[in-house]
Structure formats: C-alpha cells, structure tokens
Amino acid sequence: MSGKPKTAISPTRGEDYPEWYQQVIKAADLAEVSPVRGCMVIKPWGYALWENMQRVLDRMFKDTGHQNAYFPLFIPMSFLEQEAKHVDGFAKECAVVTHHRLEPGPDGGLVPAGPLEEPLIVRPTSETIIGAMYAKWVQSYRDLPIKINQWANVVRWELRTRLFLRTAEFLWQEGHTAHATSEEAWDETRLMLDVYADFAENYMAMPVLKGEKTAGERFPGAVSTVSIESMMQDLKALQAGTSHFLGQNFSKAQDIKFQDQHGQEVHAWTTSWGVSTRLVGALIMTHSDDDGLVLPPRLAPSHVVILPIYRNDEERASVIEYCQKLAARTREVNYDGQAVRVEIDDRDLRGGEKKWYHVKRGVPIRVEVGPRDVQADGVFVGRRDQPKSAGSSREEFLANLPTILAEMQQGLFDRAAEFREKNTVRLDTLDEFKQYFAEDAPGGFAWCHWSESPEMEQQLKQLKVTARNIPIGQEPEDGKCIFTGQPSSTRAVFARAY
RNA sequence: CGGGGUGUAGCGCAGUCUGGCUAGCGCAUCUGCUUUGGGAGCAGAGGGUCGUAGGUUCGAAUCCUAUCACCCCGACCA
Structure with missing residues (x-):
C-alpha cells in the first residue's frame, strides 16, 4: 500500500497531459477502445452526456427552422467524384464496400463474394448524397429554402485516433441547406455558427472564438468555412464546430437548380454545418481536473447523487427512507427549465470509495446522508468545484440548489475564459x-x-x-x-x- | 503510410539477452472474519493454450520467419 494518492487521476495534467486525458475517460467510465481498429465504445455515462448535448442542439436547430431527416450510410463512389475539390479532400480516407455477400472460405472462414458493380463508400459526410436528393426536390424558387439536419454516424479512416477527439467512426449531426440567394445561404452559415457558439458557451461553459478559416484549412469544396475554436488546458486549440458556405460549388456539380421569379434557371446556394462527439473531448479537456471529470450542470447526466451512509440494517432502513424522500423532493426542484436530475447510490460499497467514484465521474453535487443527518433533518453537501463539503439543513439545501448549479455553470465558464485570456x-x-x-x-x-x-x-x-x-x-x-x-x-x- | 517500441490473468508488470523446477508479482475479483461519516485490515480462493500461425529443438513465454494489434515520433487530419 503506497498510501492514499493526492489526486484521483494519475498522472496529473501537469505531468502528462495526453495520458491524463485517457485516464479521465477511463476513470469516469465514458468510453473504451473497441476491438475494431480506431473505433470506440461509448459507455452509458458518456452516451448520456452526448444525449444531453443532442437534446439541446436538436431543440436549437428546430427553433431556427430546421427539420430532421435521414439519408443512407452508403454513397455510390461516383457521387464523391462529382465535386473536384471534394474529391481531393476525401478520396484517401474512406471505407469502401466492394462486395455484398460472404461465402465459406477454404479454412472454415469466410470470404467476400459477389463483387458490386459500383463500389459504395461509407459516408465520410453526406453533401453528395443529400445534394442528389435536393436536385430532385428543387424545381422552383418556391421549393426553397430546404433546411434539413441529420443525426448520424460517419466514418473517416483515420490512422492516429484518440477517444472522442478523432476516431474512425464518430457520431455527429450534419445540417444541409439550400437557398435561392447567396445572401440567404451566408446568413444561414453564420446563424448556425452562432448556434454552435451559443451552445458551447452557455451549455458546455466553454468559451469559443468565432471566425473564418484560412484557405488552407477550409472544407474541401467550400467557398468559406467558419468555425468555433476553443482553448484546452494544455494551451492547444480545438476546433469544436464548423459551418460551411458552399456557394454554388456543390449545386453546380449536382445540378441543384430552380426557376426563379423571372423564369431564369439558377443554381441553388448551399450550406452545411456539423458538430460531433468530439465535443465530449472538448468538454473533458476544458473543465476536468486531477480528480477526474468535471461536468457543467446544464449537461450533466445527473445533477445530484445521494450517498446513504449507515452501519447496520436498522440505520440502513431509516437512512434509505430519508434518502428516497430527499430524492423525491429534489426532483421537484426546477433547474434550467427541468426537474433536477438525481440518483441514489445504494451500492454495497465503502463510503470513501463511493464518494470518489462520483468525484471522478464529475457529478456536480454529492449529498451524503448518515444517521446523524436523518436525526437533524440535514444533509452534508459536496460540490465538484470545491474541495470541502459542508452541512446544511435539508430545506436550505433544496432552496439553494438551483442557485448553486447556476453558480457552478457560470463558474466553469469564467474560469475557462480567464484561462484563455491569460494565455x-x-x-x-x-x-x-x-x-x-x-x-x-x-x-x-x-x-x-x-x-x-x-x-x-x-x-x-x-x-x-x-x-x-x-x-x-x-x-x-x-x-x-x-x-x-x-x-x-x-x-x-x-x-x-x- | 515511413521510423522506433510493446504484446505474459480484468488492469499494470517481472521473467525473454544466456531455451530446462509446477509461469510469478501488485492491483482488481470472490469467500470468511474484523472494521465502518470515508478510496479498509487479516486469512483463503478463483482466474493464463505467454497476440496469432508456422519453424528450429529431447524441450520454446524465451531462438527464427510471417502475420495481427496497440503505443510513441513523423506524414495526414474535411
């Protein structure tokens, strides 16, 4: 026994940042590498975080006039060949499907059979397949704008992968819009960048710089790419979201054209924009510390975890009953327009172990309840952003909860903003x-x-x-x-x- | 995809150079007892065809060949 470590995560950020990042993901049980090269398994706690991100973003997209739809995973290779610059950017890193059947092989294994006439590409992004559909859907200026989003997985055959930051398969949303005028498409491009910035700053508590990419960093085939960029705790930048003004490049390649009010045939102006599970990586590297994950309350899968503490069955009964009532009361509290998310951790684990489990997972508030608290109708409250816990009465805790969560959310943003400013x-x-x-x-x-x-x-x-x-x-x-x-x-x- | 490194129990490793007891250690897991407002202590137990496939040998974790995976450095990164 080497004694109690000073930090829950080893190495610390200062000692070895990349290794720290991996250890946080492991300790918080967010994801694991999978048997499939370059692909990750997103575990329940990590997926719940992603679902919260999805929920908020999806609402924002719908509030700005977008609808969800779904397009195929497979794209005919010829579609990718349509836009010359797009070809340059994507050709090399795609998974290609060449067969449609498996047959028993010589050694009891399987071999691909039934070659496809035209290879299919597993989508690295969907501009081409969506554009092909838009070309059918758009005849008149009255058909525009089309504003569609899809939640999907995409595959980019990355050689060096890191959990959440760059994996061969990842989850994202891609918005694709078509407009009658350049101005309107430009407005859309900037509007969605604003949506991303709003989400990053107000939900992820992650300050971002909105700006235009230089020509060298542009999306293949785009006229202009704008991005939000944030600073991680190792002072490196991370691109957290992009929005592309595609001009008429794709619409010309794909023949998305319509008759305008004057009967003129015109090509549409298109945009695309996306954020991915990379945001989870950004969140980790923006806020987490040497004791593990730190979550902004607005996105935390659980706001509050209640930890019952007892020594014997008799104490257990009264403590658990108290905890259940406390949980019910806590759910009645409103934070960020919703019921506070609370769970009771009644597993048969030692108190200290259980506490650190939730510290590492970044639950914003821990409430420890023992026989003494039941007696006094009190609670012992620990905040993830503060080292010390403190006792309070139950009612006081319930009354202050929304304020504390809001304070933590703001505190994380302020700290990150100050860090970026200083650097x-x-x-x-x-x-x-x-x-x-x-x-x-x-x-x-x-x-x-x-x-x-x-x-x-x-x-x-x-x-x-x-x-x-x-x-x-x-x-x-x-x-x-x-x-x-x-x-x-x-x-x-x-x-x-x- | 180039250069380097590593694959031995769920995780982290020793053993490989110099082939030879029954393949070990720490953590984790399980059981019992003790402990219990804090990441527990003692005792015991389970768990490995040594990445995979060939080869050399009386004998291979160890030597040879091939192959796969992962890590680091480059290149690349929409």
Missing part, C-alpha cells in the same frame, strides 16, 4: 512569434497580422503551429503580415491544435 497574446513580429511557439515554450493563442502565402505555410509547419481562424467582429487595424510584410487589416489566431 492569449498579440504578436507583431516573426521573432516574437517564433519565441512564443518555441519547442520548450508553453504557447497559447497568438493574434497576428497575416496574409495567405507559402512563407506563412512554411513557417507554421516548422513550428507545428496552425492558423485557427480569423475572428469575426475585429476592429479593422492597419498592420503588416508577420511572415511576409504584406499589408493586413485583420489578425488571425494561431495556435498548436488538435
């Missing part, structure tokens, strides 16, 4: 830039004047830094690109990234 700089020379992103330097977010150029690409590659985006809403400012000296009026944010 953000404005740099005006290449020397400063090189120093800031030197191998042994911590790095962070650097706002710099820039211009799209081979010089920039080369410097960035050397320093393992990427242009994250060009934040929206900057005051125009006269400056010079730090790489080329070209005049520049806006800054881009640079960082090492996931």
Whole structure:
C-alpha cells in the first residue's frame, strides 16, 4: 500500500497531459477502445452526456427552422467524384464496400463474394448524397429554402485516433441547406455558427472564438468555412464546430437548380454545418481536473447523487427512507427549465470509495446522508468545484440548489475564459512569434497580422503551429503580415491544435 | 503510410539477452472474519493454450520467419 494518492487521476495534467486525458475517460467510465481498429465504445455515462448535448442542439436547430431527416450510410463512389475539390479532400480516407455477400472460405472462414458493380463508400459526410436528393426536390424558387439536419454516424479512416477527439467512426449531426440567394445561404452559415457558439458557451461553459478559416484549412469544396475554436488546458486549440458556405460549388456539380421569379434557371446556394462527439473531448479537456471529470450542470447526466451512509440494517432502513424522500423532493426542484436530475447510490460499497467514484465521474453535487443527518433533518453537501463539503439543513439545501448549479455553470465558464485570456497574446513580429511557439515554450493563442502565402505555410509547419481562424467582429487595424510584410487589416489566431 | 517500441490473468508488470523446477508479482475479483461519516485490515480462493500461425529443438513465454494489434515520433487530419 503506497498510501492514499493526492489526486484521483494519475498522472496529473501537469505531468502528462495526453495520458491524463485517457485516464479521465477511463476513470469516469465514458468510453473504451473497441476491438475494431480506431473505433470506440461509448459507455452509458458518456452516451448520456452526448444525449444531453443532442437534446439541446436538436431543440436549437428546430427553433431556427430546421427539420430532421435521414439519408443512407452508403454513397455510390461516383457521387464523391462529382465535386473536384471534394474529391481531393476525401478520396484517401474512406471505407469502401466492394462486395455484398460472404461465402465459406477454404479454412472454415469466410470470404467476400459477389463483387458490386459500383463500389459504395461509407459516408465520410453526406453533401453528395443529400445534394442528389435536393436536385430532385428543387424545381422552383418556391421549393426553397430546404433546411434539413441529420443525426448520424460517419466514418473517416483515420490512422492516429484518440477517444472522442478523432476516431474512425464518430457520431455527429450534419445540417444541409439550400437557398435561392447567396445572401440567404451566408446568413444561414453564420446563424448556425452562432448556434454552435451559443451552445458551447452557455451549455458546455466553454468559451469559443468565432471566425473564418484560412484557405488552407477550409472544407474541401467550400467557398468559406467558419468555425468555433476553443482553448484546452494544455494551451492547444480545438476546433469544436464548423459551418460551411458552399456557394454554388456543390449545386453546380449536382445540378441543384430552380426557376426563379423571372423564369431564369439558377443554381441553388448551399450550406452545411456539423458538430460531433468530439465535443465530449472538448468538454473533458476544458473543465476536468486531477480528480477526474468535471461536468457543467446544464449537461450533466445527473445533477445530484445521494450517498446513504449507515452501519447496520436498522440505520440502513431509516437512512434509505430519508434518502428516497430527499430524492423525491429534489426532483421537484426546477433547474434550467427541468426537474433536477438525481440518483441514489445504494451500492454495497465503502463510503470513501463511493464518494470518489462520483468525484471522478464529475457529478456536480454529492449529498451524503448518515444517521446523524436523518436525526437533524440535514444533509452534508459536496460540490465538484470545491474541495470541502459542508452541512446544511435539508430545506436550505433544496432552496439553494438551483442557485448553486447556476453558480457552478457560470463558474466553469469564467474560469475557462480567464484561462484563455491569460494565455492569449498579440504578436507583431516573426521573432516574437517564433519565441512564443518555441519547442520548450508553453504557447497559447497568438493574434497576428497575416496574409495567405507559402512563407506563412512554411513557417507554421516548422513550428507545428496552425492558423485557427480569423475572428469575426475585429476592429479593422492597419498592420503588416508577420511572415511576409504584406499589408493586413485583420489578425488571425494561431495556435498548436488538435 | 515511413521510423522506433510493446504484446505474459480484468488492469499494470517481472521473467525473454544466456531455451530446462509446477509461469510469478501488485492491483482488481470472490469467500470468511474484523472494521465502518470515508478510496479498509487479516486469512483463503478463483482466474493464463505467454497476440496469432508456422519453424528450429529431447524441450520454446524465451531462438527464427510471417502475420495481427496497440503505443510513441513523423506524414495526414474535411
């Protein structure tokens, strides 16, 4: 016995960040690697978190005029060949289905049989298959706009995978819209970016930078890609969501055209936008600490866990009864427009062990109830964002619960925002830039004047830094690109990234 | 996909160089007793065709060949 560790997660963030990340996922029981290369199994606690994200986002999509639908998992290979730039971006990393039958093989195994006339691609994204349907559905300007979202799984044959951040198969939503005018499609692109930013900041408690991607970081085939970018606790950036203005590139390739009010035949303007289970990774790396997962209350699968403490059957009976009543009362409390989510953990485990189990899983509030609390009609309350627990009366606890949860939600956002602020700089020379992103330097977010150029690409590659985006809403400012000296009026944010 | 590394019990590892007792240890699991407002103590038990397939040998976790998977570094990352 080496004594009680100081932290529940080992190594700590400071010791080995990537390993810490893996250990948090394991300790919180969010997911596991599966027998299938590059694919993960999302476990109940992790999936419940994803379901909460889905629920909120789905409501937001519907509130902005979108409808859900479902398109096929398989895409004919010829569809992917339609848009030239799209081909460049996706061709290499797709799973391809070439047969439609299995037959007994020579060694008692199975061999694929029945070759397909045209190979099918497992969707890496659905622009092409959805576009093909839109081409049928759109004849007149009266058919527009079409605003559809789908919740689906997609496959991108990634070589280096990390749970939630990059897996070969992942869950996401993809919105696909078609519009009569460029302006309308642009508005849609920006509106959905706002939805994502709203979700990230107000539900995930994760501050984000909204901005436009540089040409090099754009979605293949898009005219413009905008993104939300956030800072993880190791100072690396993570792209948390993207929204694409596709112009008429896809509609021309797929013949999505209509007659406008003047009888003119015109190609539609399309957009697409998505967020994925990567958000779970973002959530982990934004808030969690050396004792495990920390969840923002608005997305936590459980807000409150009640831990009964007793020594014998007699105590057990009265404590459990008290806990059940407490749980019922807690469910009557309203937080964020819903009943507070509460569970009782009555497993036959030692108190300390049980407590740490829920600390590691990030449950916002722990309520410990023993015989003394039953006597006093009290509770012993621990908050995930504070090290110490404290006693209070039952009524006081119930009355304060919504405030405490709201306070925790805000507290997480404030702490993350402050962290990003502290690790953000404005740099005006290449020397400063090189120093800031030197191998042994911590790095962070650097706002710099820039211009799209081979010089920039080369410097960035050397320093393992990427242009994250060009934040929206900057005051125009006269400056010079730090790489080329070209005049520049806006800054881009640079960082090492996931 | 290139370079390097690792596959031995659910998890983490020793043993491999130099082939040879019955393949071990820690944690976890199960049982009993003790403990009980805090990640328990003692005693006992279960669990392994040593990644897989060939080969060398009287004998292979150990040597050879192939293959698969995972990790790290690069390339890539919509």
